[in-house]
Amino acid sequence: MRFGTRLLGWSGGLLAALFGVIVASAAIGPVTLDVMAVAKATLNAIGVPAGLAIGIEEGGLAGITIPTPTVDVSYAYPFTFEVPGTAETIVRQVRLPRIALGAVVGFALASAGAVMQGFFRNPMADPSIIGVSSGAALGAVATIAFPVAIPLGLQTAAFVGALVAAFAVYAIATENGRTPVATLLLAGVAVQTFLGAVISYTLLQAGESLDRAVFWLMGHLNNSTWAEVEVTLPLAVLTFGGLLAYARDLNVLMLGEEDARTVGIAVERTKRVLLALSSIVTAAAVAVAGVIGFVGLIVPHVMRLLVGPDHRILLPTSALAGATFLVATDTLARSGPAELPVGIVTAVLGAPFFLYLLTRREVHEL
Numbered sequence: 001m002r003f004g005t006r007l008l009g010w011s012g013g014l015l016a017a018l019f020g021v022i023v024a025s026a027a028i029g030p031v032t033l034d035v036m037a038v039a040k041a042t043l044n045a046i047g048v049p050a051g052l053a054i055g056i057e058e059g060g061l062a063g064i065t066i067p068t069p070t071v072d073v074s075y076a077y078p079f080t081f082e083v084p085g086t087a088e089t090i091v092r093q094v095r096l097p098r099i100a101l102g103a104v105v106g107f108a109l110a111s112a113g114a115v116m117q118g119f120f121r122n123p124m125a126d127p128s129i130i131g132v133s134s135g136a137a138l139g140a141v142a143t144i145a146f147p148v149a150i151p152l153g154l155q156t157a158a159f160v161g162a163l164v165a166a167f168a169v170y171a172i173a174t175e176n177g178r179t180p181v182a183t184l185l186l187a188g189v190a191v192q193t194f195l196g197a198v199i200s201y202t203l204l205q206a207g208e209s210l211d212r213a214v215f216w217l218m219g220h221l222n223n224s225t226w227a228e229v230e231v232t233l234p235l236a237v238l239t240f241g242g243l244l245a246y247a248r249d250l251n252v253l254m255l256g257e258e259d260a261r262t263v264g265i266a267v268e269r270t271k272r273v274l275l276a277l278s279s280i281v282t283a284a285a286v287a288v289a290g291v292i293g294f295v296g297l298i299v300p301h302v303m304r305l306l307v308g309p310d311h312r313i314l315l316p317t318s319a320l321a322g323a324t325f326l327v328a329t330d331t332l333a334r335s336g337p338a339e340l341p342v343g344i345v346t347a348v349l350g351a352p353f354f355l356y357l358l359t360r361r362e363v364h365e366l
Contacts, residue, residue, distance in 0.1 A: 007313050014320035018103065021324050025331040026095045033087050040081035041091035047075030073230070101224040101232065101288060102330045102342070103323040106295055108236040108285035110322020112278040113296025114303070114315050115243055118250045119274055120181055123304075126297040127282040130188040130275065134195035135165025136286040137217055141199055144213045145206040154216070155228075155287045162283030165191060170275060179271055219292035219343025221330050228288050239281040240319060246274055247311040254309065292326070292343045294350025299325055301357070 019042075027038045051074035083091075112127035120129065128134065139161025143154050169191050173184040199217075206213050249270045252260045257267050282296075300318040307313050329349060330342040 003310075003312065006307070007316065010307055010313065010317045011320060014317060014324065018320055018324045018327070021327050021331075022099055022103065025099050025327055026091050028331060028335055029090070029095060031090060033090065037083050037087040038091055040079075041083045041088050042096065043079040044077060044081055044083065044088070045092045045096055046079060047077050050074050050076040097226050097229060098221050098224040098330070099327055100226075100229045102221050102327045104229060104232050104236050105221070105285040105289045105292065106299075106322040106324070106326025107240070107319045108232075108281045108322075109292065109296040110299040110303075110325070111236075111240050111243060111315055111319040112282045112285075113322075114300035114311065114318040115250065115274055115278050116296070117300055117304070118254055118309075118311055118314075119271070119278075120185060121254055122185075123301050124297070126293075127278060127285075128192070128291075128293075128296070130169045130184065130279065131165035131191040131195060132162045132279050132282045133286050133291050134192045134199070135168075136162035136283060137291055138165075138195050138199050138202070140216050140287075140290070141202045141206070141213045144209045144216065145202050158287040159283050162286055163279060165195060166275070166279035166283070170272075178268060184275075215341065216290045218341035219290040219346070220341040221289055222339075222341075224288075232284050232288050235284045236281055239277045239284075240315070242277045243274065243281075244312075244315050246270060247315055250274065250311045251309070290341075290343060292346055294346045294354070295322055295326055298350045298354060301354075 023035060023039045023042055026042060027033045027035050054072075109127055113125070116125040116127055116129055117123055119125070136158040139157035139159070140154050142161075143157040169184065169187045170179065172191070173179050173187040175183075203210060203213055249260070249265050252263060252265050253267070253270065260267050260270075286292075299322045300314070303318045303321050304314055307317050326342070326346070329345045333340045333342040333345040
C-alpha cells in the first residue's frame, strides 16, 4: 500500500476514534447528556484562529514597572448547531476543557515517546528518559513546598525545571561536540536518580502542602481550563511539526550513525533538534498535568507494531492514539465511585499490558 494511502487511512480512522471518545467522555458525568446534543456542542466548540492582536501590558516586579507583550487570538466558529442551553454550558464550560487538555497531553507524550524510542533504538524508552519528568516534578514540588522562596507559578516552575534537567543531561553527555546515545541514556538515569532523591527530601519539608504535592506527582487533569489548552496546544502542534520534519532523518538514524553520515545526515545537529523538541513538548505536557506514565511508552510501541517503524506514519498515528488513550483513561478515572488521578489509571492499565507484550515477545529491539 502506498505511503500516502496508509497515512490517510490510519490518521482518518484514529481521528474518528478520537472524536468518538471525546463525545462519549463529554456525555458521561453526574448529569448524563444526550449523545447527539454532546456531539453538536462539541462541534460548536471547535474554533479556528481568525485574528491576532499584539499589545503591551504594564507589569511590576520588585517595584519596577516592566512592559510585557500580550497576544490576543480571536476565533471563528464554523459550526452553529442548535443545542439546549444547559447541555451547551455543561459540555463547553465544564467537561470539554478537561477532555481537550487530556487530548493535548496525550498527543504530546505519545509523539515524544515515539521519537525517543527511535532515537535510542530501544522500545523501553519514553519521554522521561532524559530527566524531563523528574525536572518538572522537582520544579513543581519545590514551588508547592516553598512558595515564598520560589515565586514562580507551579506550571512555570515545572516547565523550567523540565528544560533545565534536559539541558543538564545533554551537557553531561556531550563531549567535543558529540553526544553518544549510550552516554546520554546513562546520564539520564543518573540525573533522574539524583532528582528523585531531591524530590523525596523536598516532600519531607512540604509540611501542610504534602498532600497537594503528592497529588500533583500522581498526574491529573482536575480543574483544567481553556487557558491551559490555549497555551499548551500551539506549543504541542508546533513542536510536533518540527519532529515530523525530521521523521525521515530519524528513520535513517535508526540504521546507525555512521550510515546516517554516509547519506549526508547532519547527525549531531539532528540529535540536538530531536532532543530539544521532545524535551519542550514533554515539559509542556508535564507542566499542566503532572507526571503521567506509560502514555509515551505503551502507545508508540503498540502503534509501531501496527503501522511499522516508518516515523512519517508512526509519529502522527502515535500522537492521535495517545490523545485518544489519555481521554479514555481520564474518563475511567473520573467515572468511578471516587475520582482518581489519571496517572494511577494509566499505570494500572499500562503495566499489565506491557507485561503481556513481554510474555508474547512483542517487545524487541528496534
